[in-house]
Amino acid sequence: MNKQDIIKATDLVKTYGKLTAVDKLNLCINEGEVFGFLGPNGAGKTTTILMMLGLTEPTSGTARICGFDPAREPLKVKRLTGYLPEKVGFYEDLTAWENLDYTAALNGIPRDAASRKINELLGMVGLSEVGEQKVGTFSHGMKQRLGIADVMIKDPKVAFFDEPTSGIDPEGIEQVLNLIANMAKQNVTIVLSSHQLHQVQKICSRVGILSKGHLVAEGSIDQLGREAIAGGKFRIELQVSEPTRKLINSIKKIKGVSNVESSGDQLLISCDEDLRPKIARAVVDSDSLLVQMKIEEYGLDDIYMKYFRES
Amino acid sequence: MSGLMAIFWKELADHFNSKRFIILSTLIYLAGIATIYVAAQNIRTGITENTEFIFLRLFIVSGESLPFSFPFFLSLFIPIVGIALGFDAVNSERISGNLSRILSQPLYRDSVVNGKFLAGLLTITTLVVSIVFLVAGMGLRMIGVPPTAEEILRLFAFIFVSIIYGAFWMSLAVLFSVFFKRMATSALASIALWIFLFLFISMIAGAIANAIIPVDQNSSLEMIAKNDEIYRTISRISPNTLYAEIIQVLLMPELGNPSSTLMLLSIYTKGMIPTPLSLGQSLLIIWPQLTTLIALTALCFAGSYIKFMREEIRST
Numbered sequence: 001m002n003k004q005d006i007i008k009a010t011d012l013v014k015t016y017g018k019l020t021a022v023d024k025l026n027l028c029i030n031e032g033e034v035f036g037f038l039g040p041n042g043a044g045k046t047t048t049i050l051m052m053l054g055l056t057e058p059t060s061g062t063a064r065i066c067g068f069d070p071a072r073e074p075l076k077v078k079r080l081t082g083y084l085p086e087k088v089g090f091y092e093d094l095t096a097w098e099n100l101d102y103t104a105a106l107n108g109i110p111r112d113a114a115s116r117k118i119n120e121l122l123g124m125v126g127l128s129e130v131g132e133q134k135v136g137t138f139s140h141g142m143k144q145r146l147g148i149a150d151v152m153i154k155d156p157k158v159a160f161f162d163e164p165t166s167g168i169d170p171e172g173i174e175q176v177l178n179l180i181a182n183m184a185k186q187n188v189t190i191v192l193s194s195h196q197l198h199q200v201q202k203i204c205s206r207v208g209i210l211s212k213g214h215l216v217a218e219g220s221i222d223q224l225g226r227e228a229i230a231g232g233k234f235r236i237e238l239q240v241s242e243p244t245r246k247l248i249n250s251i252k253k254i255k256g257v258s259n260v261e262s263s264g265d266q267l268l269i270s271c272d273e274d275l276r277p278k279i280a281r282a283v284v285d286s287d288s289l290l291v292q293m294k295i296e297e298y299g300l301d302d303i304y305m306k307y308f309r310e311s
Numbered sequence: 312m313s314g315l316m317a318i319f320w321k322e323l324a325d326h327f328n329s330k331r332f333i334i335l336s337t338l339i340y341l342a343g344i345a346t347i348y349v350a351a352q353n354i355r356t357g358i359t360e361n362t363e364f365i366f367l368r369l370f371i372v373s374g375e376s377l378p379f380s381f382p383f384f385l386s387l388f389i390p391i392v393g394i395a396l397g398f399d400a401v402n403s404e405r406i407s408g409n410l411s412r413i414l415s416q417p418l419y420r421d422s423v424v425n426g427k428f429l430a431g432l433l434t435i436t437t438l439v440v441s442i443v444f445l446v447a448g449m450g451l452r453m454i455g456v457p458p459t460a461e462e463i464l465r466l467f468a469f470i471f472v473s474i475i476y477g478a479f480w481m482s483l484a485v486l487f488s489v490f491f492k493r494m495a496t497s498a499l500a501s502i503a504l505w506i507f508l509f510l511f512i513s514m515i516a517g518a519i520a521n522a523i524i525p526v527d528q529n530s531s532l533e534m535i536a537k538n539d540e541i542y543r544t545i546s547r548i549s550p551n552t553l554y555a556e557i558i559q560v561l562l563m564p565e566l567g568n569p570s571s572t573l574m575l576l577s578i579y580t581k582g583m584i585p586t587p588l589s590l591g592q593s594l595l596i597i598w599p600q601l602t603t604l605i606a607l608t609a610l611c612f613a614g615s616y617i618k619f620m621r622e623e624i625r626s627t
Contacts, residue, residue, distance in 0.1 A: 046625070053415055056623035075417045083415035089408020105317035106416040150412065 011061035023213035036204035037193035045193040082151030092136035121149040141172030228306040235296040238267040241289040314418025318426025346381040349374040351453035366458035369450035393480025396431040435477035482611035508549040516545035
């Protein structure tokens, strides 16, 4: 097993009758990464996660978690992975403490160690005060945080979160995302599925975009954003006092600049890398005055448009 | 293994704390006390000097105020208890969103079914043992006749068979809870099957037997015996019939073998009273019925296994 690829999917296929939910999915996730699984509803995100956890069998292809096949060695995989399902449920007539205690018992954690761990985790997710309350009285956000404690109790190497932020209020979302980010700091590899790009970008180091069962794009969000708006190029917006032809030509001569468009006093420069220092010099060397220069931020909406609409 | 035990203890605690268990056990205790009270009052009728098994009569005698015996009540309530303990075993976990969380823990899927089944079995055992002991103890005080060793053995056999009977209904309900996604559906399906097997099977068996071999008052004994055999064969589809036959052999050994034509003949010829069956003979006679009950239980269990093991577990 390559230590880098803690999660590896090879030609993963899942069909339900005639419907292909996941189609030849290939994916590698490195150890310690926070990987965001993006895609509209019904893109196959949950199905992929279920196959990786051994909760459903792939029609063909294989998944490997830490080198184990979840379809053949489910127990070894489940010992190493935590999973927070989309609609997580707890035993409503048991307290938060008792629910976690049950999970600890299912994992065979000795009682005194479990008890210490539960208190620690309840503190971490901010539920110490209500640990002795029945879960039935909890809000959705509280249950979600309890779910994170539930995942943490077995000290997983890999944690899967399926839509962890859906249906909770903005403050709750903030708390949940912070908790997940903290988990990542403890070297837990995290796979997060969501259709909320804005939230995912805050904590994910890399994302994969899934559409109709295909992985249509994979990479960091900056990278995907650039591809979405400018075909992988940087776009620099330049405002000068006098956009002379001479200035435009001198900018065009800079190595790496592929195109310059002008409209009024604005220049839109496409280039292969961030060439702002060189462009600034070109402006200074010319007679024109630099008003402002900024590198164009990719828009998350552009990513949406490109990858979700395309399919 | 730790997973199985964790589920077992959790389920057991759930059962004993559940309102439905408290309601059902109260009902059964009340029924038990009522029948034993009536039985103790009516036990003197029909006893001759030769009557053996006086203590067992406590369990089978009924009176005018309550024309049902204790085993009849048990055969009525045990299926309800079994169904109540099993009908939501798997689908409630699914609906509440606990199932995918539990199954992502390191335990085999069969541990979930096994743990639930064992917890239900222990609950039924507790209930049956306590009610039989309660009734026996009260009866002992009321009539003052101690049971013989054979009667005690027969009572233990009766307890054992009753537990198996409960286990069958519970495994059937668990099977439905795996197949039906909604709890109401599995509860209704279990109860519908129970009503069918309890009430309608004898009607259907009688109709079929009469259609194949019509009998009337002028029919020969041979014809009547054949008709009766068909009737009994068909009604044995119902575990309820099996249980009733076992109870009869265990608690009313003086009636003889329910499946031999001798007993039928004795009813027609009058006066030909078979000698009471010995304990060994009784056990030998109920053996097929008992193994059928166990086999039916195993069949339901296997069905839920096959369905549950390969199923996709989604949280929605």
